Amino acid sequence: xxxxxxxxxxxxxxMLIIMSSxxxxxxxxxxxxxxxxFMLWNLFLAIIPYVISEYLKLYKMKRYIKIKTAVTIVxxxxxxPNAPYMITDLIHLNTKSxxxxxxxxxLFCCATxxxxxxxxxxxxxxxxAIAAWRIxxxxxxxxxxxxxxxxxxxxxxxxxxxxxxxxxxxxxxxRSIQTIQQAEVWSFTIxxxxxxxxxxxxxxxxxxxxx
Numbered sequence: 527x528x529x530x531x532x533x534x535x536x537x538x539x540x541m542l543i544i545m546s547s548x549x550x551x552x553x554x555x556x557x558x559x560x561x562x563x564f565m566l567w568n569l570f571l572a573i574i575p576y577v578i579s580e581y582l583k584l585y586k587m588k589r590y591i592k593i594k595t596a597v598t599i600v601x602x603x604x605x606x607p608n609a610p611y612m613i614t615d616l617i618h619l620n621t622k623s624x625x626x627x628x629x630x631x632x633l634f635c636c637a638t639x640x641x642x643x644x645x646x647x648x649x650x651x652x653x654x655a656i657a658a659w660r661i662x663x664x665x666x667x668x669x670x671x672x673x674x675x676x677x678x679x680x681x682x683x684x685x686x687x688x689x690x691x692x693x694x695x696x697x698x699x700x701r702s703i704q705t706i707q708q709a710e711v712w713s714f715t716i717x718x719x720x721x722x723x724x725x726x727x728x729x730x731x732x733x734x735x736x737x
Contacts, residue, residue: 535646539576542639543569549632557625565636568615571608571688576643578602579650595658599651603670605688606647607677610722612640614682644674645726668723675719676702679711 550565579602582595616633623629648670655666680686680702690698705711 536580539639539642539646542635542642543573546632546636546639549628549635553625553628553632562618562629562632565612565615565632568608568612569636569639571605572612572640572643575602575605575609575647576650578605579647579654582654583650592658595654599654602647602651603673604691606644606670607674607681608688609640609644609647610674610718611678611681613637614678641722641725644722645729648722648726649730667726668719671723671726672715672719674722675715675717676711678718679705679714 546569547566550562550569553562554560578598582598582602616637619629619633620626648667651670652666655661677688680698684701684705686694686698686701
């Protein structure tokens with residue numbers, strides 16, 4: 527039963543990734559323009575935390591090495607904002623473009639893919655934490671959701687990337703401390719984090735009801 531469920535989830539993710547990539551490549555072919563080609567890179571970054579979380583989910587079948595698990599979860603969380611970040615790519619929609627309807631479909635498909643990857647990744651992290659440390663991790667989901675909201679803000683408005691934690695840690699920490707004093711940062715972080723949290727809650731309630 528679990529294996530079948532996992533396969534359905536993975537197939538759904540794969541189909542969305544393929545469709546999103548196809549829409550981007552088809553647009554490039556039709557318009558001979560690379561204007562939305564950056565979505566392929568964003569899509570790739572969004573997949574990374576999901577792949578890491580799937581590794582964690584499979585690894586729980588073996589004996590946990592708690593330090594390794596903790597490090598892997600942190601790595602996963604650092605890359606995770608790249609997935610919900612794709613929702614903000616809707617800002618690139620130009621309603622005056624002759625392909626506005628197509629671009630809306632493209633961006634919405636990519637945003638949906640990013641949101642699904644976010645939900646499944648966070649749920650995988652929660653299950654991993656519970657299995658590894660035998661604790662109630664009810665606080666973990668909202669914490670990660672709000673961290674994602676802040677991470678998306680850093681990426682969209684301050685143009686930081688996940689790897690800046692290694693390449694420019696001082697600048698990242700400094701700007702982060704400066705921004706938390708601004709009301710708009712809190713509004714965005716809480717609003718975006720709450721949205722992700724509600725989607726996860728809705729997804730979990732459907733799954734628990736069905737199974």
